[in-house]
Structures are given as structure tokens and as C-alpha cells.
Amino acid sequence: MERIMLAHGSGGRLSHELVRTLFQKYLGNPYLDQMNDASLLPGREQLAVTTDSFVVSPLFFRGGNIGKLAVCGTVNDLAVSGAIPKFLTLALILEEGLPMDELERVIESIAETATEAGVAIVCGDTKVVERGSADKIFINTTGIGYITDRLVGPEQIRPGDEILITGTIGDHGITILSEREGLEFQTPVVSDCAPLNGLIDAFYLPGVKCMRDPTRGGVATTLNELAGQAGVSMLLVEEQFPLSPSVEGACEMLGLEPLYLANEGKVLVIVAPEVAEEVLLNMQAHPLGRNAARIGQVQEGKFGLVLLETPLGGKRIVGMLEGEHLPRIC
Amino acid sequence: MERIMLAHGSGGRLSHELVRTLFQKYLGNPYLDQMNDASLLPGREQLAVTTDSFVVSPLFFRGGNIGKLAVCGTVNDLAVSGAIPKFLTLALILEEGLPMDELERVIESIAETATEAGVAIVCGDTKVVERGSADKIFINTTGIGYITDRLVGPEQIRPGDEILITGTIGDHGITILSEREGLEFQTPVVSDCAPLNGLIDAFYLPGVKCMRDPTRGGVATTLNELAGQAGVSMLLVEEQFPLSPSVEGACEMLGLEPLYLANEGKVLVIVAPEVAEEVLLNMQAHPLGRNAARIGQVQEGKFGLVLLETPLGGKRIVGMLEGEHLPRIC
Numbered sequence: 001m002e003r004i005m006l007a008h009g010s011g012g013r014l015s016h017e018l019v020r021t022l023f024q025k026y027l028g029n030p031y032l033d034q035m036n037d038a039s040l041l042p043g044r045e046q047l048a049v050t051t052d053s054f055v056v057s058p059l060f061f062r063g064g065n066i067g068k069l070a071v072c073g074t075v076n077d078l079a080v081s082g083a084i085p086k087f088l089t090l091a092l093i094l095e096e097g098l099p100m101d102e103l104e105r106v107i108e109s110i111a112e113t114a115t116e117a118g119v120a121i122v123c124g125d126t127k128v129v130e131r132g133s134a135d136k137i138f139i140n141t142t143g144i145g146y147i148t149d150r151l152v153g154p155e156q157i158r159p160g161d162e163i164l165i166t167g168t169i170g171d172h173g174i175t176i177l178s179e180r181e182g183l184e185f186q187t188p189v190v191s192d193c194a195p196l197n198g199l200i201d202a203f204y205l206p207g208v209k210c211m212r213d214p215t216r217g218g219v220a221t222t223l224n225e226l227a228g229q230a231g232v233s234m235l236l237v238e239e240q241f242p243l244s245p246s247v248e249g250a251c252e253m254l255g256l257e258p259l260y261l262a263n264e265g266k267v268l269v270i271v272a273p274e275v276a277e278e279v280l281l282n283m284q285a286h287p288l289g290r291n292a293a294r295i296g297q298v299q300e301g302k303f304g305l306v307l308l309e310t311p312l313g314g315k316r317i318v319g320m321l322e323g324e325h326l327p328r329i330c
Numbered sequence: 331m332e333r334i335m336l337a338h339g340s341g342g343r344l345s346h347e348l349v350r351t352l353f354q355k356y357l358g359n360p361y362l363d364q365m366n367d368a369s370l371l372p373g374r375e376q377l378a379v380t381t382d383s384f385v386v387s388p389l390f391f392r393g394g395n396i397g398k399l400a401v402c403g404t405v406n407d408l409a410v411s412g413a414i415p416k417f418l419t420l421a422l423i424l425e426e427g428l429p430m431d432e433l434e435r436v437i438e439s440i441a442e443t444a445t446e447a448g449v450a451i452v453c454g455d456t457k458v459v460e461r462g463s464a465d466k467i468f469i470n471t472t473g474i475g476y477i478t479d480r481l482v483g484p485e486q487i488r489p490g491d492e493i494l495i496t497g498t499i500g501d502h503g504i505t506i507l508s509e510r511e512g513l514e515f516q517t518p519v520v521s522d523c524a525p526l527n528g529l530i531d532a533f534y535l536p537g538v539k540c541m542r543d544p545t546r547g548g549v550a551t552t553l554n555e556l557a558g559q560a561g562v563s564m565l566l567v568e569e570q571f572p573l574s575p576s577v578e579g580a581c582e583m584l585g586l587e588p589l590y591l592a593n594e595g596k597v598l599v600i601v602a603p604e605v606a607e608e609v610l611l612n613m614q615a616h617p618l619g620r621n622a623a624r625i626g627q628v629q630e631g632k633f634g635l636v637l638l639e640t641p642l643g644g645k646r647i648v649g650m651l652e653g654e655h656l657p658r659i660c
Contacts, residue, residue, distance in 0.1 A: 005654075011546025012651025016555075035559070036483060037542060038380035038411035038475065043373040050368035051419035051472060055457045055464075081368035089381035089472050093423070127385045129658060133465040134385075138457075140421050142381060142472035145368065153366060212367060216341025225346075229365070321342025324335075328459060 004098040009128030022104060023090075023124055026111040031087070031122040039123040041087055046147035048083035050074055053140045057328045059102065061179045063171075063191030064264070066137055067106035069330060071113035072195050072264055073215065074143035079197035080211040080267055082152040083145030085117060091125040091140040098136055106137060117195035119143070154229035156209035161298040162276040163234060164269040166199060166283050167192065167291040168242040169219055173261030174250045176329050185246040192265030199289050200267060203282035207275035212268045215330055217321040219295075220259035222268055223306045224320045233301025236318065237309045242291040259308075260321050262329040270298060334428040339458030352434060353420075353454055356441040361417070361452040369453040371417055376477035378413035380404055383470045387658045389432065391509045393501075393521030394594070396467055397436035399660055401443040402525050402594055403545065404473035409527035410541040410597055412482040413475030415447060421455040423468040436467060447525035449473070484559035486539035491628040492606040493564060494599040496529060496613050497522065497621040498572045499549055503591030504580045506659050515576040522595030529619050530597065533612035537605035542598045545660055547651040549625075550589035552598055553636045554650045563631025566648070567639045572621040589638070590651050592659045600628060 007014040024033065031039045054070040064072075071088065078085040090110065094103065114121055175191040177183065196213065210230075214222040219236075227234050236259075243251075243258055251258050265288065271279050276294065283289030306318045337344040354363065361369045384400040394402075401418065408415040420440065424433065444451055505521040507513065526543065540560075544552040549566075557564050566589075573581075573588055581588050595618065601609050606624065613619030636648045 006657045007652075007654040009546075009657065010651055010654035012551050012654070013649075014653075015547075016650070036411055037407040038378040038413060038473070040411075040477065041377045041379055043375055043377040045373055047371045047373040047377075047474075048368040049371055049417065049419060049452055049474065051421045051453055051470070052455045053421040053423050053457045053470060055423060055459050057463075077367040081366060081370075083368060087379065089379060091381045091383040091470050091472075093383050093385060093468055122379055123381055125382045127383045127468075127658075128654075129385050129465065132462070133387075133658075134468070135459060135463040138423055138464070138468065140381070140383060140455075140470035140472075142419050142421075142470075143368070144377075144379065144474070147370065216339075217345075221342050319343075320346070321340055322337075323344075324337040324340035324342070324458075327336045327339065328457075328463075 002100050004094045006096050006128050009126055022107055026107045027121040029120045031120055044146045048078050048081050048145040050077040051142040054330055055138050055328050056330050058179055059136055061191055062175050064193035065109050067109035068113045069193050070139040070141045071110055072193050074141040075117045075195045076213045078143045078145035079200045080213050082150030083147055085119045085143055085145045085197050087122045087144040088119050089123050089142045090121050093134055093138040094128045095134045095136050096128055096131045152210050154210055154226050157230035157270050157298055159232055159298050159300045160273055161209055161270050162273055162294055163296040165295050166267045166289045168244045170247040170258040170261035172264040174247045177326055187246050189246045194265035194288055196267055199286050202286040203279050205275050205279055207272040210270040214263050214268050216262055218260040220318045221321045227306050228304035231302050233299045233305045234296055235299055235307045236296035239311050240293055240295045242293045332430050334424045336426050336458050339456055352437055356437045357451040359450045361450055374476045378408050378411050378475040380407040381472040384660055385468050385658050386660050388509055389466055391521055392505050394523035395439050397439040398443045399523050400469040400471045401440055402523050404471040405447045405525045406543045408473045408475035409530045410543050412480030413477055415449045415473055415475045415527055417452045417474040418449050419453050419472045420451050421470040423464055424458045425464045425466050426458055426461045428466055482540050484540050484556050487560035487562055487600050487628055489628050489630045490603055491539055491600050492603055492624055493626040494610055495625050496597045496619045498574045499593055500577045500588040500591035502594040504577045507656055517576050519576045524595035524618055526597055529616050532616040533609050535605050535609055537602040540600040544593050544598050546592055548590040550648045551651045557636050558634035561632050563629045563635045564626055565629055565637045566626035569641050570623055570625045572623045
């Protein structure tokens with residue numbers, strides 16, 4: 001069987017075959033192998049739960065694919081919430097006619113990334129829709145994590161706190177854009193797509209107040225959310241943003257603001273000033289945080305404004321993303 | 331804003347507006363209102379988890395719509411596993427151009443059904459894809475339940491156990507088929523789509539060995555799964571299947587086997603013979619179980635065969651669903 005057929009989503013014989021030959025083969029573990037309507041899992045008194053659907057186009061891009069992204073996105077939402085990611089569910093919507101080997105590569109990548117992130121795929125679902133009713137593969141992952149004693153959240157943020165980012169910004173956004181539009185750069189841009197729980201475990205100290213992964217909408221939108229929730233202002237210093245030369249070049253050429261580009265392997269961290277330096281050094285000592293930098297500071301200001309200091313010393317307001325310049329980034 | 335635009339999935343301003351004006355308005359609760367990357371929930375030592383995506387077409391049908399179905403499907407998978415459904419996540423993939431009032435009716439129905447089933451929507455996600463890249467609305471719900479002391483599962487099944495069903499079969503399948511093909515019946519068929527946790531609480535007794543909701547693939551496929559997992563045979567008696575007159579008529583007219591039609595509000599129950607009568611009476615006393623019936627018996631037989639005794643006294647093997655006669659039933 002070289003292509004996905006409608007019968008693979010029937011719940012009947014071909015559905016069972018797909019489960020056995022693909023999902024159990026790559027993803028099998030004692031939870032998944034229960035093969036009942038629901039999987040029984042060990043829990044905790046406090047849980048963190050998050051859900052995300054992935055519709056990225058193209059399916060495969062430099063540095064990742066929709067499967068890797070679907071694991072990272074959900075693992076990261078748990079990790080930035082201060083939780084330990086433990087379990088993922090996996091639900092696929094497939095377009096009739098999808099080449100089976102593309103699906104297999106995606107599932108293989110899900111297996112690899114789940115192992116890297118230390119999470120188990122505990123249950124799943126597959127639906128198949130007629131040709132033309134979906135675009136190849138859509139994936140939902142829902143994540144369950146155990147709560148730690150990490151007290152993080154926007155309500156912890158105070159004026160004077162420092163704003164750190166764990167590395168260069170905009171890499172994922174520019175990668176997708178360049179793959180989609182066939183743009184070529186001297187040094188190809190690679191998506192930063194990565195599970196971030198290991199990095200967070202490496203840099204976390206008490207004094208870390210809040211963490212977010214700036215995906216859709218980028219750093220600007222994420223900081224606007226936080227500033228609004230915390231009732232503070234934020235001042236960013238443009239010159240301090242870590243940017244890869246290719247992303248910088250692409251942004252100049254295309255008139256894009258790196259602050260609005262999606263990232264899939266970065267954490268924005270708000271940290272008390274007295275531990276900022278130590279947290280930053282911890283980040284830089286980890287392979288995923290080598291380019292970590294201070295990019296700004298939290299200030300008084302109840303309107304939740306995010307301000308940007310430009311290289312010439314001027315300041316302007318940076319709002320949330322308006323409209324949509326690059327759909328299906330994740 | 332009368333239609334969904336790509337920017338509703340941007341993560342930016344319009345995404346936030348949609349969350350506020352639609353999701354929080356209808357679904358708001360203290361878990362959802364945390365508005366962080368992950369929601370913090372009270373857990374338990376043992377959890378049941380299940381995930382399901384819904385791609386039913388048409389979106390609205392007699393007796394339900396994709397929103398109601400998305401809540402029922404996941405609640406029911408938890409309930410038949412012996413768990414108490416507690417929390418649902420909700421992830422939407424929307425097609426650009428979707429009329430906003432259709433989305434609103436779906437969300438309203440999700441809110442209503444979640445209330446009926448006693449579950450809270452605890453986190454969500456919305457993606458928007460370009461016109462033509464998806465068919466209107468796809469929904470994923472992932473459910474978390476608390477484990478009870480109900481010891482159910484295929485490993486409990488023994489020869490001699492009775493097979494019960496909580497009501498008429500095939501109603502959902504025939505409803506979708508008739509809506510899609512414009513078939514008219516004297517008495518319109520109505521989907522049985524309903525949350526089943528209340529019914530299960532009403533009929534459950536120790537001695538109930540296993541429960542499943544026969545959705546995709548119908549009663550035949552579900553019983554084949556159970557017979558295979560339990561290493562037993564099953565003998566069904568065709569004359570004892572509860573069938574509504576319209577479903578019976580439609581099946582005769584179209585040459586369909588009710589045993590393979592999808593149900594969205596029925597439970598197959600395998601029960602020890604000594605409590606079968608009491609469980610059946612409990613079912614019949616509940617509004618969702620009035621037409622409950624005994625439909626067969628578990629027998630010795632290690633090959634996992636499901637046999638059907640026809641009205642003329644013959645027996646034939648009933649296999650899993652082969653192929654797909656009706657895609658996008660849920």
C-alpha cells in the first residue's frame with residue numbers, strides 16, 4: 001500500500017493495519033500498547049495540559065518537519081509553564097492519496113523527537129479525508145506534564161526584571177518563508193525547531209519569573225501578551241537581539257521585522273535582576289542556548305506597552321502582530 | 331467580522347479577539363481563563379486519556395453537529411474505559427472564509443454538551459488554513475478522566491458472558507448518509523450522538539466486564555476487536571438487534587448492514603450472566619437506554635471469531651469492516 005486511502009480512516013481492517021505497521025512499530029510503549037478507548041496513565045495531584053494543532057506547509061523543511069514540530073511545540077508549551085513534559089497524544093488528519101513514505105518519515109521523526117524530549121506517545125487517532133479536503137497532513141498533539149515547584153507565570157513579573165532570550169530570533173519563520181517562496185541565501189537558514197525542556201532544566205534557577213516560547217506572532221506578540229497580563233511595560237533594545245546573518249539579510253531584503261517572526265526553539269525568560277547573569281551563563285553553556293542574550297528590561301507602566309529602543313536612540317511602540325504575513329508557519 | 335480570516339490563526343491581535351469574543355464567552359471557566367501556554371489542573375494518581383479528531387461532513391445534521399460530536403466522542407471513550415470524564419482540550423482547524431455564525435453555533439453546542447457531560451474545556455488552539463486547504467472545520471478533543479474502581483477491559487471477558495447494547499444501532503451512520511445524499515424517510519432518522527457517562531453511571535454494576543462505544547466500523551468491528559483481544563468467540567442473534575424502522579428500511583433499500591454502521595450514543599456491554607438482567611433493566615430505566623437489548627453471548631473460541639445467527643437459523647462469520655463505505659462519519 002503506497003498511498004493513504006480513505007479506508008485507512010474507516011476504523012476497520014486497514015485502520016488496524018496502519019496502527020500495527022506504523023504507529024506501534026515506531027511509537028510503541030506500554031501506554032500506547034494498551035490499545036483501548038482510553039489509555040491509563042500514572043498521574044499527579046497537579047497536572048499541566050496543553051493542546052496544539054500543526055498545519056505547517058511545506059511538511060518538510062530545513063531543520064525539521066511537521067512531526068518534529070508537533071512534538072516540540074507541545075513539549076515546549078509544557079516546559080515553559082514550569083512543568084515536566086510526560087505524555088503526548090497524537091491525532092492525525094490525513095489527505096487521501098498521501099504517499100505512505102511521507103507519513104512514515106513524519107512518524108519516524110515524531111518517535112525520535114519524543115525520545116529526545118523524554119515523552120511517551122500514549123494514545124492516538126487517525127482520520128482520512130477525501131483528496132482536496134485537507135492539505136496532506138494535519139497533526140494535533142496534546143501534552144500532559146507534571147507540575148514542579150517552579151513558580152513561573154506573568155503574575156510574578158516585576159519592574160526591574162530582565163528579559164532574556166535563549167538564542168537567535170526568526171530562524172523558523174525565515175526558513176518556512178524561504179522554502180515556500182524558493183528563496184536562496186548564501187548560508188541556508190535552518191529552523192530552530194527543538195524540544196526545550198532540557199535547556200530549561202539547565203538554566204532554571206529560583207528567580208526565573210516567567211517563560212514563554214515566542215512561536216506564532218514572534219517575540220513582539222509574546223511580550224505584548226506578558227506585559228498586558230502582568231500590567232507592566234517592557235523596553236527592548238534592538239541592537240541586543242541575536243540574529244543570524246541570513247535572517248538579518250532576509251529581513252532587510254524583504255522588509256520583515258524579526259520581532260514578529262516565529263521561533264520554534266527559543267524561550268523568552270523574565271528573570272529577577274540579581275540572577276540574570278547566572279541564568280544567562282547557564283543558557284550559554286547549553287548547546288541550544290549558545291547565542292542567548294539580554295534583550296530588554298521590565299518597567300513600570302500599567303498599560304502593558306512594549307517599547308523598542310532603536311540603534312539611533314529613538315523609542316517606538318511595538319504592538320501585537322496585526323494581520324497575518326505568513327500563514328501556516330506551524 | 332463575518333468570516334474567518336487567515337489572521338484569526340496568526341497568534342496576533344485577531345487570534346486574541348476570537349479567543350475573547352467566542353471561546354471565553356461560551357466556554358470560560360477558571361482553567362481555561364488561565365490563558366497561559368499550559369493549563370494547571372487538579373489530577374489524580376491514575377488518569378485515563380484519549381484523543382479524537384472530528385471531520386464529519388456535513389457539519390450540522392439531525393441530532394447534532396461537529397461540536398456536539400467532538401465532545402461526546404471523547405467523553406464516551408473515557409466513560410467506556412470506566413473513567414469519570416473531567417477535562418477536555420479543544421483544538422480547531424478552520425478554513426479561511428468559514429462563516430463566523432457557523433463557528434459560533436458549533437462553539438455554543440460544545441459549551442452545552444460539555445455542561446451536560448460535566449466536563450470543562452481547559453485549553454484550546456486555533457489554526458486557520460487557506461481556502462481549499464481544509465473542509466470548513468476540523469476539531470480535535472483530547473480528554474482526561476479520573477479512574478474509578480470499575481474493573482473493565484477485554485481481559486475480563488469470559489465465555490458465557492452476555493452481550494448487551496444500550497439501544498438501536500446505525501442511527502448516526504444512516505443520518506449522515508441521508509443528509510449527505512439527500513435521502514428522505516417517512517420518519518426522519520436522527521443521530522444518536524450523546525454523552526454516555528450518565529447512562530453508564532446509571533447501569534454499571536460489578537459484573538460489567540467490558541464496555542465499548544461502537545462508532546466507526548460499527549458493532550461488528552468493535553466486537554471483532556474485543557473478541558480478538560479477549561481470545562474468545564461471540565455469537566450474535568440478528569433478530570435481537572434493536573433497529574429503528576427508518577434505519578431498517580434504509581438498510582434494506584441501500585443494501586447496508588446495520589452491524590457496520592456508526593453509532594455515537596450507544597454502548598456495547600459485556601456482562602457476567604448473573605447480573606445481565608439487572609444491568610439491562612438499569613439501562614432501560616434511563617432515557618438513553620430505553621431500547622437496550624441482549625444481542626448475543628460470548629463463547630469459547632481462541633480465534634476471536636464473531637458469528638451471526640440469522641433469522642433462518644444459519645450462522646455466518648462477521649468480520650471487521652473492509653474498505654470504507656461512508657467516509658467522514660465522525
